[in-house]
Amino acid sequence: MTNSNSLETQEAREKLASAASSEVIIELDKVNKWYAEFHVLKDIDLVVHKGERIVVCGPSGSGKSTLIRCINRLEEHQAGSIVVDGITLNKNLKNIDHIRTEVGMVFQSFNLFPHLSILENLTLGPIWTRHMPKAEARETAMKYLERVKIPEQADKFPGQLSGGQQQRVAIARSLCMNPKIMLFDEPTSALDPEMIKEVLDVMVELAETGMTMIVVTHEMGFAKTIADRVIFMDEGDVVEENEPNEFFTNPQHERTRLFLSQIL
Amino acid sequence: MAIVKLEKTPARPAPLTERSVIGWMHRHLFSSVLNSILTIVTLYIVFITVRDLWVWGIADAVWIAESRRECFDINISGACWAGVLAWMDNIIYGRYPREELWRLNLGLIVLAIWMAPLWLPRVKAKILIGLSVVFLYPFMAGYLFAGGEKGIFMQIMVTAAIVCLACNTLHSIIGVSGGGGLREFLFRLPAIKDAPEMSQRNILLCLFGVSFVAVFVWQMSWNLDGVPWTQWGGLFLTLVIAGVGIASALPGGIILALGRRSRLPVIRVLSTAFIELFRSVPLITVLFMATAMFPLFMPEGIVLNKLVQVMIAVCLFNACYMAETVRGGLQTIPKGQFEGAHTIGLGYWRTMGLIVMPQALKHMIPNIVGNFIGLLKDTTLVSIIGLFDILGMLRAVSVDGAWRGLHNEPLIFGATLFFLICFAMSKYSRRLEQKLSTDHKH
Numbered sequence: 001m002t003n004s005n006s007l008e009t010q011e012a013r014e015k016l017a018s019a020a021s022s023e024v025i026i027e028l029d030k031v032n033k034w035y036a037e038f039h040v041l042k043d044i045d046l047v048v049h050k051g052e053r054i055v056v057c058g059p060s061g062s063g064k065s066t067l068i069r070c071i072n073r074l075e076e077h078q079a080g081s082i083v084v085d086g087i088t089l090n091k092n093l094k095n096i097d098h099i100r101t102e103v104g105m106v107f108q109s110f111n112l113f114p115h116l117s118i119l120e121n122l123t124l125g126p127i128w129t130r131h132m133p134k135a136e137a138r139e140t141a142m143k144y145l146e147r148v149k150i151p152e153q154a155d156k157f158p159g160q161l162s163g164g165q166q167q168r169v170a171i172a173r174s175l176c177m178n179p180k181i182m183l184f185d186e187p188t189s190a191l192d193p194e195m196i197k198e199v200l201d202v203m204v205e206l207a208e209t210g211m212t213m214i215v216v217t218h219e220m221g222f223a224k225t226i227a228d229r230v231i232f233m234d235e236g237d238v239v240e241e242n243e244p245n246e247f248f249t250n251p252q253h254e255r256t257r258l259f260l261s262q263i264l
Numbered sequence: 265m266a267i268v269k270l271e272k273t274p275a276r277p278a279p280l281t282e283r284s285v286i287g288w289m290h291r292h293l294f295s296s297v298l299n300s301i302l303t304i305v306t307l308y309i310v311f312i313t314v315r316d317l318w319v320w321g322i323a324d325a326v327w328i329a330e331s332r333r334e335c336f337d338i339n340i341s342g343a344c345w346a347g348v349l350a351w352m353d354n355i356i357y358g359r360y361p362r363e364e365l366w367r368l369n370l371g372l373i374v375l376a377i378w379m380a381p382l383w384l385p386r387v388k389a390k391i392l393i394g395l396s397v398v399f400l401y402p403f404m405a406g407y408l409f410a411g412g413e414k415g416i417f418m419q420i421m422v423t424a425a426i427v428c429l430a431c432n433t434l435h436s437i438i439g440v441s442g443g444g445g446l447r448e449f450l451f452r453l454p455a456i457k458d459a460p461e462m463s464q465r466n467i468l469l470c471l472f473g474v475s476f477v478a479v480f481v482w483q484m485s486w487n488l489d490g491v492p493w494t495q496w497g498g499l500f501l502t503l504v505i506a507g508v509g510i511a512s513a514l515p516g517g518i519i520l521a522l523g524r525r526s527r528l529p530v531i532r533v534l535s536t537a538f539i540e541l542f543r544s545v546p547l548i549t550v551l552f553m554a555t556a557m558f559p560l561f562m563p564e565g566i567v568l569n570k571l572v573q574v575m576i577a578v579c580l581f582n583a584c585y586m587a588e589t590v591r592g593g594l595q596t597i598p599k600g601q602f603e604g605a606h607t608i609g610l611g612y613w614r615t616m617g618l619i620v621m622p623q624a625l626k627h628m629i630p631n632i633v634g635n636f637i638g639l640l641k642d643t644t645l646v647s648i649i650g651l652f653d654i655l656g657m658l659r660a661v662s663v664d665g666a667w668r669g670l671h672n673e674p675l676i677f678g679a680t681l682f683f684l685i686c687f688a689m690s691k692y693s694r695r696l697e698q699k700l701s702t703d704h705k706h
Contacts, residue, residue, distance in 0.1 A: 039652055093611070111604030115623050124618065125608030172603075177608055254569035 023050040025212055026071060027180060028203040031080035033066060040066045041077065042236040044179075050180075053213045055223040055244070058186045058233035060260060067233070068183045070216070086114055101129055104174030108186040110166045111157040118145070118169055119154040125177045137176070145170040148202050164195030168202050182206065184215040220264060224248060233255045266349045347667040350676045354658045355674070358497015364411075364489065368500055371408045374383060378429055381436035388445045393432055398423065398511050400425040408560075409504070423480040427472070427508050430479075493571040497603060497652035499681070505571075505578055505653070506640045512579040513639065515633065517586025522616065535587075537542035541586035548645050555649055574646050589635055593628035601665035626700050633634030637686045654678060 002261040026048035033041040040063045048054060058066045068076040070082060073096050082089045084099050098101065111239050113121050122141035132140070145151040148168035158166055163238065168188055174182060176220075184203065188196040200222050207213060207226040223230055223244055230247040232240040232255075240256045248264075252256045281287035294300045322344025327349065328336045335344035348355070357365055365430040378397050383389045403421035407414065414422070435446035443449050447468075450456055456467055496504070523535030542550065554577035555570055562568060599619050605615040625632070647656035661667050 028688055038294065070606060074606060097609055097611055100606055103607075105601060105603075105607040106605065108599075111598050111600035111607075113604065113619055113623075115626065125610070128618065173608065179547035 001078045021050045025050045025052075025085055026214075027081075027083045028071075029081045029083075031070065031077050031082060033063075033070060033075065033077045034235050041070070043080070044236075044238060046231070046238070048212065048214065051212055052171070052227050053118070053207055053211075053226050054231060055227040055229075056214065056216045056231045057169075057218060057220075057232060057259075058239075059224065062233040063236045064233045065185050068105075068185060068214050068216055069182075071183060072100050072105055074105075097129075101125075101177055102103065102175055102179055103181045103183060104179035105183045106167070106170050106174055106185065106187045106239075108189045110163075110170045110190075111159070112166055112170055112173070114158050117155055117157055118161070120174050122176045123171060125173065128175070131184075138177055141172070144175045145169075147175070147205070148172045148185075149198075162195060164198045165192065167195075167199045170204055171199075171206070181212045181214070184213065184239045185218065186216050186218070188217065188219060218263060220248070220260075232259065234259075280292075289495075293307055303540045318372065330671050332668060343673050343676075344460050344667075344670060345673060345677075347661055347670045348587070349506045350667070350672050351374055351661045351664070351674065354498060355654060355662070355677070356499045358501055358652050358657060359495045360497070360500065361489075361491060361495065364491060367408045367411070367488065374404065374429065376406075378432060379380065381432060381439070381593045384436060386438050386442065389435070393436075396428050396432065400428050402508065402511065404429075407488070409496070410493070411488035414486075419480065419483065423476060423483055424478050426483065427476050430475070444576045493569050495506070496577070498657045499650060500655045501646075502640070502653045502655075504642050505575060505643045506636075506648060507642070509582050510636050513582035513586045513635065514681070516579065516583030520583055520587035521590035521594060523569050525594065526588065539584045539587050540586060542581050543588065545644050547578075547581055548648060551580050551649050551695035553644060571651065574649070574651065578639070578643065578646075585638075586632070586635055589631045590624070592631070593624035596627050626697075629693050629697050633689055637689055640686065640689075643681065654681070 014040065025045055028044050028045045028046040030045040031046075032039070044067060046067075056188075058064050066075055067111070070077045070089075071084060077089075085102050087095050087099055089095065089099065112118075117136065119141055122144065123134070123137040126137040126140060127134060142151055142154065145154055148171055149166055150165055152163060153161055153169070158169065158210070161169065171187075187203070188199050193201065196219070200219060202227055203213075203215070203218055204221070205240065209221075215222075215227075228242045230242060230244050231238055232247070232251075232253070240251060240253045242252075247256075248260065252258055277283075281290065291301045303358065321339070321343050324339050326342055327345050329335045329338060329346035332344055335342075335346055353362070353365075357368060360368060375397075378393075381393050382390055382397075387393070400421065403418065404425035407418055410507060431446055434449075437450045439445055444451075448469060450462070450471070456464055466484055476583050520535050520539055523531050524539060526535070527534045551574060554573045556570060558573050558576075583643050601619055601623070602615060605619040610618065637652045644653060644655040647653050647659070653662070655678065658678045659671075660673040662669055662671045664670075
C-alpha cells in the first residue's frame with residue numbers, strides 16, 4: 001500500500017461515517033449447515049446492526065457465500081437460529097417470501113432475466129410482489145436506473161449490455177424492492193478489470209445512503225473504504241472479526257495473515 | 265523488413281474463388297475426381313426421378329374420367345387423378361352428411377377468425393386470446409360438429425364462446441385501427457367515461473351480463489341435427505383428433521413435467537410412473553387399450569363413444585411425451601434464474617410462470633413443434649381401430665367399385681397433403697424461434 005492510496009481511503013472513509021445504529025437487524029445464533037456430510041458452517045454467531053456494512057472474506061470453500069445465502073434462505077440451515085428483521089427463518093413459506101422482499105441480493109453471475117427488457121427486469125418484483133401500479137413501478141425503476149447511471153439502457157435486453165452494466169442493473173433490480181438489507185455475493189468476481197470500478201462505485205454510493213450491507217468480496221480496497229467490520233472465514237468458522245484498519249494492518253490469526261499476504 | 269506498420273491496412277475484397285458461383289462450385293462440387301463423379305451421378309439420378317415423376321404425375325396424367333378403366337383407356341402410363349378428385353369430398357370430410365358440410369366449414373372459419381388476432385400487430389392481450397381459443401373454441405366446435413340435444417352446460421359454454429369470440433373480434437378490430445383494446449375503447453365512451461370510478465367496473469360487468477343473456481336466449485332456439493361420430497372421417501377427423509391432442513398436450517405436459525420435478529414425493533412418483541408407463545408403450549397399444557379396456561372400468565350403463573376414448577388416449581400419450589420435452593427445456597434454465605426470481609420475492613408459481621416457463625418454452629419450440637408434427641402423423645393409427653380418418657379414406661378409394669385397385673394416387677395425394685401441413689408447421693416454428701429470440705448473442 002502506498003501512502004497516497006491510504007490517504008485516499010482515509011478521505012473516502014470520512015465521507016462514509018458509519019451509519020450503524022444500535023438496532024439489531026440480523027442475528028445469527030449458533031448457525032450450522034451441512035451439504036450432505038460436509039460441514040460448511042460451524043456455530044456461526046453474528047449480529048448485524050441497522051446501517052452496518054460488513055465485508056466477508058476468506059478463501060474459496062470457506063462458507064462465506066453459504067453464510068449470506070442462508071440469510072435470505074436460498075440455503076436452508078440445519079441448526080441454530082437466524083432472525084432477520086424480527087422474523088425467525090424457519091419452514092414457514094410466508095415468512096420466507098416476506099424476508100426475501102426485505103432482503104435484496106446481488107449475485108456473481110448477475111442472474112438477470114434474459115427474456116425481459118431491463119425495465120421489465122426492474123418492475124417485475126414491485127408489480128408482482130409489492131402490487132405496485134405499473135406506472136409507479138416504472139417510475140421507481142427509472143429512478144434507480146439513473147442512480148446506477150444507465151437510464152438510457154432501459155429498453156434493451158440483458159444480453160445487449162456489458163457485464164458491468166448488467167451487474168448495475170442487478171443492483172437496481174434489488175433496490176426497486178426497497179429492501180432493508182442488501183447482500184452481495186462476490187459481485188465483481190465475474191467482471192473484467194475495467195468494469196469492476198463502475199460496479200464498486202455504485203456500491204460505495206449505496207453505502208453512503210446508509211443501507212445495511214453484507215458483502216462477500218475479494219476487493220480489499222473496497223473493504224477498507226466502506227466496511228464497518230471485516231469478517232474472515234476459514235473452513236466454516238469465523239476466524240477473525242475486526243474493524244478494517246486493524247484487520248488489514250494487524251491481523252491476529254495466522255490463517256488471516258497468510259490469506260492477506262497472498263491477496264494483497 | 266518492418267514488422268510494425270505505421271498506417272492502418274485497408275480492408276480488401278476476398279479473392280475471386282471465395283465470391284463467384286464458379287468458385288463456389290469448384291470448392292463444393294468438383295473439388296476432387298471422386299467428388300466430381302459423385303456430383304454427376306447424383307445429378308443424373310435427380311434428373312431421372314424428376315423427369316419420370318413429371319411424365320407420370322403431370323404430363324401423362326388423367327384428370328377427368330368416370331372410372332379407373334376409363335383412365336387406362338385414355339392413357340395407361342399416367343396417373344389417374346380423376347379417382348382422387350372424385351373422392352375428394354370423402355377424403356376431406358369423410359362420410360359427414362353432405363347437406364351439413366357447412367357446419368365443418370363454418371367451424372374452420374370461426375377458428376381462423378378467432379386465431380387471426382394472434383398474428384396481427386398492435387393487438388393486446390394475445391395470451392388471453394390464445395387461452396380463450398384453447399378453452400372455449402372446443403365446445404363451440406364440438407357442438408357445431410356433433411349437433412344434437414344441447415345440455416345446459418353445453419348451452420352455457422356455447423354462449424360463452426360466442427360472447428368471447430365477439431369481444432375478441434371487436435377487441436382486435438379496435439386494436440388494429442390503433443385504438444388500444446376493447447377495454448380502452450369502452451372507457452372512452454361518454455357514458456362510461458363520466459361515470460364514477462366505482463361504477464365503471466359495474467357498467468362493464470352489466471354490459472357483459474346483458475350480452476351473455478341475450479346470446480343465451482338467442483342460441484336456445486338453435487337446433488342442429490345430431491351427426492354421430494361414426495360419420496366423422498377424412499382429413500376433418502384427423503384434424504379434430506390432432507387438434508384436441510395439440511391443444512391439450514402442452515398444458516398436460518407442463519403439469520406432468522412440474523409434477524416430476526416436484527419436491528413432494530407422492531406427486532413426483534405418481535407423475536414419473538404415469539409418464540414412464542405411457543412412454544414405454546406404443547401408441548397403437550394405448551389406442552387398443554383405450555377402446556377395449558376403458559369401458560371395463562366405467563360404471564355400468566355409461567357407454568363412452570369410441571372417438572372420445574381415442575381422443576383421451578391420444579391426449580394422455582402426447583402429454584407424456586410433451587412432459588419429457590418440457591422437462592428437458594426446464595433443465596436448460598440455470599439455477600441462478602430461480603434464485604434471482606426468489607430474491608425479488610417471487611414464489612414458486614410466479615417464478616415458474618413469469619421467469620422459467622417463458623424461457624424454457626422458447627428453447628423448446630423446435631422440440632414442441634416436432635412433437636406436434638409427430639402427433640399429427642400418429643393420428644393415422646386410428647384407422648387401424650376402425651375410425652375412417654384420412655388414411656382410412658385414402659385406402660377406401662381402392663375398394664370403391666369404379667376405382668378398384670387405385671392405391672398409389674390417393675396415397676401420394678395424402679403424403680403430399682401431410683408434407684405440406686408438416687412442412688408449414690416446421691417453417692413456422694423456425695420463424696417463431698427467430699422472432700422470440702432475445703438472446704442477442706453476437
